[in-house]
Amino acid sequence: MEFRVLGPIEIRTEEQTVLLDGKKPKTILAALLLENGRVVSDSRLRDVTWGPRQPATVDQQLYGYVSRLRKLVGPGASITRRKPGYSLSLHDSLLDSTEFGRLAGLGYRELRANRHESATRHLSAALALWRGPALEDVTDFLSQNELPHLEEARMAAVEGRIEADLALGRHQELIGELTNLVEAHPGRERLRAQLMTALFRSDRQADALTEYHRGRAFLSEELGVDPSSALNSVFQAILSGDPKISAPSASTHHIQVRSHADFVPRMLPPDIPDFVGREEQRSELKAHLGAHTGKVAPIVVTGMGGIGKSTLAVSAAWSSHDRFPDGQLYMNLGGTEAPKDPHNVMGLFLQALGEPGHLAFSSMDERVQRYRSLLAGRRTLVLLDNASDERQVRPLLPSAAGSSVVITGRSGFNTLEGAHVVHAAPLRLDTSLSLLARVAGAGRVTAEPNAACGLAAMSGGLPLALRAIAGRLTAKPHWSLAKLEGRLLHGPHPPLDELCIANIDLRASVRASYSPLSPQAKTALRMLSLLPVPDIPVSLAARALEISRPEAEDALEELVDARLLQARKPTAEVWLRYRMHPVVRMFAVEQAEAQDSADAWRDVVGRTAGSWHRCTQKSGAEAPRGVPGPDPVRDHRLRRPVPDVPGLARPLREARSSGWDLAASAFARMVAVHPCLSEAYEAVLTLSPFS
Incomplete structure (x- = not known):
């Protein structure tokens, strides 16, 4: 059996082509085939098949397509469920892209x-x-994700084959093909150098020089760069009649070779001009970057999505770039939703370090050895941004002292040897206001301090959310800050829709952490988001979700690992609690409204209300005689003992009848004893355990 991806997606047996209808099953099959036996996560399969707008039944549809594919692949392959997704093993079947790599690799070795x-x-x-x-x-x-590197591999093979044909004296036959290729790929300087060589050897020196000037004009006008020294060397060889370029037996590849020392990669993305806060953490990063410890100790910046890990790492890298005179390598590794294959990343790094394209299909071990050899003795910064896990980054780590590595990701990378971990926390309120003022305008923030504080509180100190809020205000200069605050709390659109602007998508940022979760953890996040409380002990979660304490703790800890909850350390007086970020709560409430019934909301809030009622009874808290307690119906603080959360109004309205007002009434007795609302809430939470 043969599987084909280099063209239309096909499965072929000796007798026939297996019928495979529809883009979605073909996409899932191709995604599995391209990973060559590695696990493809459910979230990755959903994203490449349905994109950002996924139906509510996406999991069931994915399962159905995989079941169909299992039958179609027959005995020649097997699709296996392996958390967090699926893998496809080919057994004795052939995959055309793998065969292409094998044949191309043989060709490159013969060329060398x-x-x-x-x-x-x-x-x-x-x-x-x-x-x-x-x-x-x-x-x-x-x-869009996979085609570029496949096409790059094809073009590298084309260039290699032409290199061999030129060395065999077939320059005249190549002129037509090369002319078409250069027209289709004007930025590929190796093709242009080969065309110039073929023209020169065909006694068309003027045309060869014209081709050089045409290429130079394209590079200048379209890309704003000059020709590489490799293309310039062919130009100079033609001008001087260098015998190396005149002789058909001489490869133009050798004429273009430069020393690896000539290649100084500058791959860092632009620095952030409005970077604010985190001076202490940036100083910590700078202190570790370029430190001469005799070993390569990775620096890991970790935290929830949108917290500013990449911004912090890029800012620190730019402020330290002069410590790395041999260059800076950078790659966005795609996170958990679209993780890039380290084999492909390594190929791009090798090209940036001056390796020729004919190494495109060397094995991973060969690439790692070559990469580490090239970095030995050099002072290079490697920034691996948005990494999915340790397995993805390990091959990309240099082995010799001198270079430094910075990794950003939501995972803690807890078993990465010698790593120094920097935890990116939410911005303080004053820093949040400073960022809001810098992007949206200081005058607007100063004119409406209360609304500005409200918007900053809704962001929870999340830089991505602050930039979305500021971007919305910038796009609507006629809006007041209070208007945007009102729209987020009570507007016609979901708050995450309101804050989806340009390339900022808060919903997608949270979904990337939510999608890989277990079903129990997903349910826990959705249901607990409906409780208008700032902190959640394990016992309260167990009661609200109607599961055992160990099960509740497992679900909560999974959410902590996914950076969707923050664990607050216990003290002698306070039990371990978990806090949900406001933006995560917006997302989770949306998911609860989409996936869970109003009855489920009422049950969760009702069980929580009952726990609160029993706790206040256990406390024996009674209002002193003659001191009227607060009215739980009229006092909004009792009905919602945390700040307003966008999107939470409807679930709470549905939940009122389940007993939340009863809990508020009991809570009012605590407030009578503890006039400060926060003290009253603390008094409830310190009761152990919820029963």
Whole structure:
């Protein structure tokens, strides 16, 4: 059996092509095939198949498509459920992209050994496997992510085959093909150098020089750069009549080779001009960057999505870049939702360090050895942004002292040897207001201090949320801050829709952590988001969810690991509690409204109300005679003992009849003894345990 992705997606047996209808099953099959036996997470399969707008039944549909594919692949392959997703094993079947890599690798080895006939034979056979554009009939969500590196591999093979043909004296036959290729890919300087060489060897020196000037104009006008020294060297060789370029037996590849020391990668993204706060953490990062410890000790910046890990790491990298004269390597690794294969990342890093494209299909071990050899003795900064887990980053770590590595990710990377971990926490209120003023305008923030504080509180100190709020205000200069605050609390649109602006999507940021969760943890997050309380002890979660304390603790700790809850350390007086970030609560309330019934909301809030009522009874708290207690119906503080949370109004309205007012009445007795509302709440939570 043969599986094909280099063109339309196909499954072929000896007798026929297996019928495979629809883009979605083809996309799922292609995503599994391209990972070559590695696990593809459910969230990744959902994202590449349905994109950001996924139906409520997406999990059931995914399961149905996988079940169909299991039947279609037959005995030639097997699809296995392996958490957090699926993997596909090919057994004795062939995959055309793997065969392409094998043949191309043989061709590159022959090319390096100057066995040009064999090289062109292997590379031509590899290219013959392409039946058109790769991944021709999958969704755009998959092709946009996977097609670029497949196409790059094809073009590297084309360039290698032409290199061998030029060395065999076939320059005249190549001119037409090269002319078309350069027209289609004007930025590929190696192709242009090969066309110039073919023209020069065909006694068309003027055309060769014209081609150089045409390429130089394109690079200047379209990209704002000059030709590389490699292309310039071919130009100079033509001008001087260098015998190296005149002789067909000489490879133009050797003319273009530069020392690896000539390649100084500058891959850092732009610095953040309005960076505020975190001076202490940035100083901590700078102190560890470039420290001469004799070992490579990774620096890990971790925290919830949108907390500003990348901004902090990039800012520290720029402020320390002069310590790394041999360059800076950077890659966004895609996070848990679209993790990049370290094999492909390594290929890009090797190219940035000056390795020729013919190493594109070397094995992972060969790439790692070459990468670490190139970095040995150099002072290079490697920034691995938005990493999914330790397995993804381990191959990308240098082995010799001199270079430094910074990793950002939501995972704690707890078993990464020698790592120094920096936890990015939410911004303080004053820093949040400063960022809001810097982006939205200081005058607007100063004019409405109460509304500004309300918006900052809704953001929970999350920089991504603050930038979304500021971006919304910038886009609506005629709005007051109070108007936006009101729209977020009581507006016609869900608050996360209101804050979806340009390239900022808070919902997607939280979903990336939510999607891989177990069903029990997802349910816990949705249901606990309905409780208008700031902190949740294990015992209260167990009662609210009607599960055992160990089960509740497991669910809460899974949410902590996913950076969706924050654990607050226990003290002698206070039990361990868990706090939900306001933006996470917005997302979780949305999910509860979409997936859970009003009866489920009432049950959860009712059980919580009952626990509160029993706790206040246990406390024996009674209002002193003659001192009227607060009215639980009229006093909004008792009905909702935390600040307003956007999106929470409807679930609470539904839950009123379940006994929340009863809990508020009991809570009023605590307030009579503890006039400060926060003290009263503390008094309830310190009772142990909820029963």
